Amino acid sequence: MPQPRRPRGRGVWLLAGSSDARSSGYAGAVGAGDESIRVVGILGAGRVGLVLARLAVNAGYHVLVAGSGSPGRIASQVAALGPAATAAEASVVVRESDAVVLALPLPRYRDLPVEALRGMLVIDAMNYWWEVDGLRDDFADLRTSTSEIVQGFLAGSRVVKAFNHMGYRDLDDEARPAGASGRKAIAIAGDDAGDLAIVARLVDAFGFDPVVAGPLAEGIKLEPGAEAFGADVDAVELRAMLDRFPASQRGRMVARARGIRPDAPG
Numbered sequence: 001m002p003q004p005r006r007p008r009g010r011g012v013w014l015l016a017g018s019s020d021a022r023s024s025g026y027a028g029a030v031g032a033g034d035e036s037i038r039v040v041g042i043l044g045a046g047r048v049g050l051v052l053a054r055l056a057v058n059a060g061y062h063v064l065v066a067g068s069g070s071p072g073r074i075a076s077q078v079a080a081l082g083p084a085a086t087a088a089e090a091s092v093v094v095r096e097s098d099a100v101v102l103a104l105p106l107p108r109y110r111d112l113p114v115e116a117l118r119g120m121l122v123i124d125a126m127n128y129w130w131e132v133d134g135l136r137d138d139f140a141d142l143r144t145s146t147s148e149i150v151q152g153f154l155a156g157s158r159v160v161k162a163f164n165h166m167g168y169r170d171l172d173d174e175a176r177p178a179g180a181s182g183r184k185a186i187a188i189a190g191d192d193a194g195d196l197a198i199v200a201r202l203v204d205a206f207g208f209d210p211v212v213a214g215p216l217a218e219g220i221k222l223e224p225g226a227e228a229f230g231a232d233v234d235a236v237e238l239r240a241m242l243d244r245f246p247a248s249q250r251g252r253m254v255a256r257a258r259g260i261r262p263d264a265p266g
């Protein structure tokens with residue numbers, strides 16, 4: 001008789017001690033977050049990776065973080081997040097996590113372990129920032145969002161774009177419990193309604209109102225050059241920014257590149 005598949009990360013979760021992991025922040029949000037995600041993996045231990053790790057810890061998740069090198073190089077920064085966060089090799093992060101956040105420089109996406117990530121929910125927080133990443137025709141091509149490029153590479157993974165448009169300091173400062181006044185919003189884009197729902201719950205658990213921008217192709221509305229890039233606003237204002245995109249200069253350029261009528265919806 002087939003056995004139910006053991007959830008990823010279960011072993012790490014039990015080793016870490018769920019009661020400790022749930023003792024900080026608005027831990028009550030975990031159940032509200034998503035029961036299918038217990039361990040959040042983060043690839044990239046820089047500015048945004050460590051902030052997202054902190055938000056995940058505060059939300060009651062166990063968190064595994066990898067940088068580009070050995071875990072020892074980031075051990076002290078990750079230890080500062082508390083006992084629910086652990087520095088690990090990237091291979092361990094991927095194997096033991098229920099969802100993996102990409103918080104590395106976009107050009108490094110080709111380093112990602114395609115096979116190990118097969119079937120997994122992958123949350124793409126990366127941007128094409130040409131001043132840092134260098135001029136790249138593929139990332140600058142308006143016919144394709146950068147998350148579609150990542151999805152094309154990780155063909156067997158379920159990529160959802162999230163957490164890319166807000167600066168790391170704002171992400172760090174603005175997390176609030178659900179219903180708090182002035183709560184800010186994070187836009188998400190993805191092709192699968194179920195995965196969008198999971199990531200929406202994660203965004204909520206991290207302290208933000210989720211706003212669905214559309215499928216992965218619409219992730220371009222969240223990229224540098226779009227009004228929503230850099231947005232540190234509430235859900236109503238973020239929705240308005242996304243709705244204004246088609247009429248914006250950037251939106252018209254995207255429509256032209258994609259052969260879409262400028263007055264077409266979306």
Ligand SMILES: NC(=O)c1ccc[n+]([C@@H]2O[C@H](COP(=O)([O-])OP(=O)(O)OC[C@H]3O[C@@H](n4cnc5c(N)ncnc54)[C@H](OP(=O)(O)O)[C@@H]3O)[C@@H](O)[C@H]2O)c1
Pocket residue numbers: 043044045046047048049066067068069090102103104105106108111112125126127128129163164165166167168169
């Ligand atoms: N900064 C922001 O406010 C912000 C906000 C939202 C989204 N983002 C996006 O998030 C991404 C990261 O930005 P950041 O500002 O956090 O950059 P960062 O501070 O330079 O950090 C990048 C991290 O990725 C690591 N890394 C590089 N290659 C890796 C690999 N193959 N596997 C695992 N980790 C790897 C780096 O490790 P080493 O230091 O060892 O190379 C570093 O820890 C970018 O795409 C950026 O556009 C940034």
